[in-house]
Amino acid sequence: MDSDVRALVAEVDRRLKDEGQQPVDLSDPDWMNKLRAWQPPADGVAALSALLDAYRSGSDQTRAEVRDLLRAHPSFRNRIHLPRDWTTEAEFRRRLLAVSAADQGNDARDVMLSLRDLVARAAALGIDPAPALRDAAALSSDVDHYGMGSMRQLLAGCLPAGNQGNSAS
Template sequence: MGELAELRAWVALIDACVEPIARRPVDLTDPGWVRKTREGPHPLDEAGIRPEAEAALRDVLSRYEEGDDSVRATLRALLERCHWFGWATTLPFEPTPQGFRQHLLEMSAKDQGLDTRDMMVGLHDLCGQARDAGVGIRPLLLEVAELSSDMDRYGMGSTRHILLRAAGREPCGLW
């Protein structure tokens, strides 16, 4: 568990670096606020910590995949506590079975984040990209569902249920 303690400290430090950027007020009365947000630097780049954050996420996902139920629950709790880390940190999508699986593991570990709807929209888009790349999504959805939480956090189903539902219908079983 010492290594998990190091990882927890690392993720918490990155979370603290990103929090001020995430909490910065946005002037919604400015007609160009959406454009400015899209064109501005990514929060990890603004904080100067993208390589460290992506390495931490890779470590989280590796331990999540290899760990037992207890380790996975610990990592889900870490990402829930350090939600700014989860908000800012994601890995680039590679249109391969491994790339799709990696993003499913990320969704599973983040366990719906702060909003199930965002997770479901992201899953729908991810499934579409993977299908367009010729990736067989169903077996990977089923595989990652087995690692996922069964807790219904927001009244829309657990992460496991959402992934199983996505595996059962086309075009990704969410709509």
């Protein structure tokens, strides 16, 4: 994985950590709107894109490096994200890659809820989630960080009944 991307992730993580330690002025009547309007920095989004490309096309070792990098930089992992709106299978797959790379983040329960929402949205858009879930599971870690199953198992667990036998486990 590119050392420039590693350095950029560390730098963005530091900036986000510093920003996150600033107090929110709750006396400002517009504080919630300001919070909702926050956008991730462009260099962070570019770094995430590079990480996801490496994760998708790289070796098992590269994927482990991406997961380790995101685990070591939680402010980056938690605050740099793909655009909220999406409508295509490619965008669904990209989101599954991001979830897989974050490798359960801070809490597997949050990941399970996010996956449930992603799969429901894909189905509502007419996208068959099973192939993308199987592909993402095949790239995912088999380490159970929180006693709720590995990322691979969590993704495979989202497969519709009758499709689970084809998942990577």
